Amino acid sequence: MNRVVIHAEQLSKRYRIGQIERPLQLREVLTRALRSPLALLRPVPRETFWALKDVSLEVREGEVLGLIGRNGSGKTTLLKILSRITRPTAGRAEIRGHVGSLLEVGTGFHPDLTGRENTYLSGAILGMRKQEIARKFDEIVAFAELEKFIDTPVKHYSSGMYVRLAFAVAAHLEPEILLVDEVLAVGDIKFQKKCLGKMGDVARAGRTVVLVSHQLNQIRRLCHRSLWLDDGSLRRDGSTAEVVSAYESAMTAPDVPASHGEAAGRIGPASSRTVRIVRWEIAEPVASDASPHTLATLGPVTIRLVLDAPAPLRHGQLELFLYNAEHVLLWSRQISGLHLDSGRHSLLLRFPFLPLRPGSYDWSATLWDDEFRSDRWDSFPSMLVATESLQHPLDELSGPLNLPCEFSVSPTPLIAASLRGNELF
Amino acid sequence: MAFLGTSTAPLEHSAVPSPLFHIAPQRGWLELRPRELWDYRELLYFFVWRDVKIRYKQTFIGVAWVVLQPLMTMAVFTLFFGHLARLPSQGLPYPVFYFAALVPWTYFSTALLGATSIVVENQRVITKVYFPRLILPISAVLSGLVDFSIGFLILVGVTLAYGLRPGFAALYLPFLLLLALATALGVGLWLSALNALYRDVRYVMPFLMQFWMFASPVAYPASLVPQRWRWLYGLNPMTGVIEGFRWALTGQGSPPGVLLLASSAVVLLVLAGGLLFFQRMEGTVADLV
Numbered sequence: 001m002n003r004v005v006i007h008a009e010q011l012s013k014r015y016r017i018g019q020i021e022r023p024l025q026l027r028e029v030l031t032r033a034l035r036s037p038l039a040l041l042r043p044v045p046r047e048t049f050w051a052l053k054d055v056s057l058e059v060r061e062g063e064v065l066g067l068i069g070r071n072g073s074g075k076t077t078l079l080k081i082l083s084r085i086t087r088p089t090a091g092r093a094e095i096r097g098h099v100g101s102l103l104e105v106g107t108g109f110h111p112d113l114t115g116r117e118n119t120y121l122s123g124a125i126l127g128m129r130k131q132e133i134a135r136k137f138d139e140i141v142a143f144a145e146l147e148k149f150i151d152t153p154v155k156h157y158s159s160g161m162y163v164r165l166a167f168a169v170a171a172h173l174e175p176e177i178l179l180v181d182e183v184l185a186v187g188d189i190k191f192q193k194k195c196l197g198k199m200g201d202v203a204r205a206g207r208t209v210v211l212v213s214h215q216l217n218q219i220r221r222l223c224h225r226s227l228w229l230d231d232g233s234l235r236r237d238g239s240t241a242e243v244v245s246a247y248e249s250a251m252t253a254p255d256v257p258a259s260h261g262e263a264a265g266r267i268g269p270a271s272s273r274t275v276r277i278v279r280w281e282i283a284e285p286v287a288s289d290a291s292p293h294t295l296a297t298l299g300p301v302t303i304r305l306v307l308d309a310p311a312p313l314r315h316g317q318l319e320l321f322l323y324n325a326e327h328v329l330l331w332s333r334q335i336s337g338l339h340l341d342s343g344r345h346s347l348l349l350r351f352p353f354l355p356l357r358p359g360s361y362d363w364s365a366t367l368w369d370d371e372f373r374s375d376r377w378d379s380f381p382s383m384l385v386a387t388e389s390l391q392h393p394l395d396e397l398s399g400p401l402n403l404p405c406e407f408s409v410s411p412t413p414l415i416a417a418s419l420r421g422n423e424l425f
Numbered sequence: 426m427a428f429l430g431t432s433t434a435p436l437e438h439s440a441v442p443s444p445l446f447h448i449a450p451q452r453g454w455l456e457l458r459p460r461e462l463w464d465y466r467e468l469l470y471f472f473v474w475r476d477v478k479i480r481y482k483q484t485f486i487g488v489a490w491v492v493l494q495p496l497m498t499m500a501v502f503t504l505f506f507g508h509l510a511r512l513p514s515q516g517l518p519y520p521v522f523y524f525a526a527l528v529p530w531t532y533f534s535t536a537l538l539g540a541t542s543i544v545v546e547n548q549r550v551i552t553k554v555y556f557p558r559l560i561l562p563i564s565a566v567l568s569g570l571v572d573f574s575i576g577f578l579i580l581v582g583v584t585l586a587y588g589l590r591p592g593f594a595a596l597y598l599p600f601l602l603l604l605a606l607a608t609a610l611g612v613g614l615w616l617s618a619l620n621a622l623y624r625d626v627r628y629v630m631p632f633l634m635q636f637w638m639f640a641s642p643v644a645y646p647a648s649l650v651p652q653r654w655r656w657l658y659g660l661n662p663m664t665g666v667i668e669g670f671r672w673a674l675t676g677q678g679s680p681p682g683v684l685l686l687a688s689s690a691v692v693l694l695v696l697a698g699g700l701l702f703f704q705r706m707e708g709t710v711a712d713l714v
Contacts, residue, residue, distance in 0.1 A: 011448075
């Protein structure tokens with residue numbers, strides 16, 4: 001057996017609600033102090049929540065460990081504690097070996113600096129020695145395919161070029177332990193495949209890797225063992241095949257048990273009367289390859305949301321959102337005056353077509369029942385768009401819209417053309 | 426390639442025993458880790474390098490700005506405080522008198538403003554990667570040294586042009602600069618931690634800097650301050666630095682010996698307190714910014 005390189009005992013992290021969203025203003029504190037000086041001595045009662053609760057784990061050298069769970073289940077918090085970015089509120093851990101953390105692509109990049117300068121800067125911030133960066137520099141530039149633009153400021157890069165350089169730097173990091181958070185979800189499918197291949201190399205090189213991903217096929221491909229975090233606690237630890245299938249069946253179960261209904265992402269009274277969305281699928285076109293979450297054709301699309309209403313819903317309101325892999329909001333819609341009898345319902349969203357470039361997308365919905373929020377739901381699994389690209393063959397020159405466009409040339413008399421131009425003014 | 430490394434061994438450090446890191450809730454007041462700071466000296470260098478690079482890239486007149494700013498202030502001071510208000514200048518020509526104060530003062534104010542905002546400015550990096558946060562304010566006070574060097578060269582030129590010859594007193598200059606640096610770092614540690622906790626600290630900064638400049642002998646000589654207030658005045662470390670600069674460069678005026686001792690003591694206290702305060706904030710800064 002290889003030696004243990006990560007040993008954590010009952011790690012817990014408590015956040016104050018509102019702490020992250022809004023930093024305090026000094027003048028508020030001073031005003032309060034002037035009004036009632038004694039109040040400062042009393043601790044301010046604040047609502048808190050545990051982002052992570054009593055998580056213990058051991059990772060051995062050379063293991064590739066997957067971390068799965070819904071948004072807000074504590075995966076990123078765990079990575080941040082293990083990489084020493086933040087301190088736990090309770091518990092302890094020991095880590096043997098240099099840790100590299102990839103929580104974001106392009107950490108430390110500055111728009112005014114050139115590709116070359118950013119490579120050195122980002123490399124140093126991620127933990128590389130200057131000498132090491134110099135030695136790998138050519139290799140990094142070649143991986144990013146940016147030889148011609150390496151001395152151009154990155155603010156002139158397209159987002160594709162930016163991501164390629166950022167990932168190339170990260171990919172040449174050689175720590176003993178690598179902590180990766182969802183960074184493989186950036187870019188388009190072609191680039192993701194290249195990154196996935198890279199991650200496979202790491203795994204085979206015998207380095208220890210902890211990988212957070214929503215894309216379960218990535219976890220299946222790369223990780224021997226997986227942890228499932230649910231609402232800040234460790235729900236399951238075991239072989240990837242076992243943990244991922246347990247997770248999948250829990251997430252797609254027609255009746256999610258009420259106990260886990262309060263899991264991350266769902267806020268609202270824990271009452272059995274709560275109306276909630278239980279699953280989603282692509283109802284049209286019917287997929288031939290059995291995956292109801294992959295869109296492979298360019299025609300009309302119908303999305304079905306399955307909703308359970310234990311009690312009748314009056315004056316309900318549904319807010320729908322569509323995000324891309326970088327969590328940029330692409331589309332939203334509000335539907336009010338929703339009246340539903342108790343029971344199970346299908347909500348059908350019909351689109352003439354979805355002009356999205358190939359990649360992974362997420363639906364998200366908020367359901368309001370009269371006054372209070374009844375459910376906040378994130379699509380599981382993500383929607384994969386695997387249609388043919390109608391755009392420029394180079395990834396970095398294609399945009400978010402996959403729109404069909406007919407192009408033609410017709411002879412136009414010179415005078416008519418200039419007249420038409422004048423009409424504009 | 427890549428993750429595999431170009432070396433044959435799968436782990437580059439396999440020959441060296443791997444370091445052991447402990448992770449635990451923050452306890453106690455002071456956990457200074459000088460060894461760790463030393464380990465991160467290359468990153469410190471890169472932060473300084475980035476600051477300098479960006480500063481010279483962003484201002485379109487670049488280096489010229491560094492030269493022009495104190496020179497123009499000197500011209501304004503010479504005209505208004507010197508020729509119009511006729512403030513005494515210890516027998517020095519007004520341009521030398523003001524420029525010898527403006528060069529260390531400009532360094533100090535740039536370094537302090539930089540140190541105050543640097544933690545907040547680097548919030549993205551702080552929430553994504555670990556490194557000792559202390560190197561951020563340190564890098565801010567170090568990167569100001571580049572501007573200072575340029576200003577200092579011009580100062581020496583101006584001094585020589587007025588026929589003044591620095592003597593042995595010039596040997597005090599490195600110590601005076603170190604004192605200015607330590608003051609900026611000490612106060613900067615307090616303010617950058619406060620700035621991370623309370624986002625409105627930056628609105629106070631312009632006022633603080635203006636107040637501090639008039640509480641230092643930049644526009645007038647320290648001898649103008651009544652004797653009974655001197656002790657209070659001497660608690661401001663920049664008093665010793667600026668008076669010292671004039672004396673060390675021109676050999677005129679009196680050596681600010683006692684003043685410097687008091688200043689050094691104050692700076693050490695502020696620095697120690699700043700380290701403690703910064704360290705308290707360090708463990709949770711990634712949750713705040």
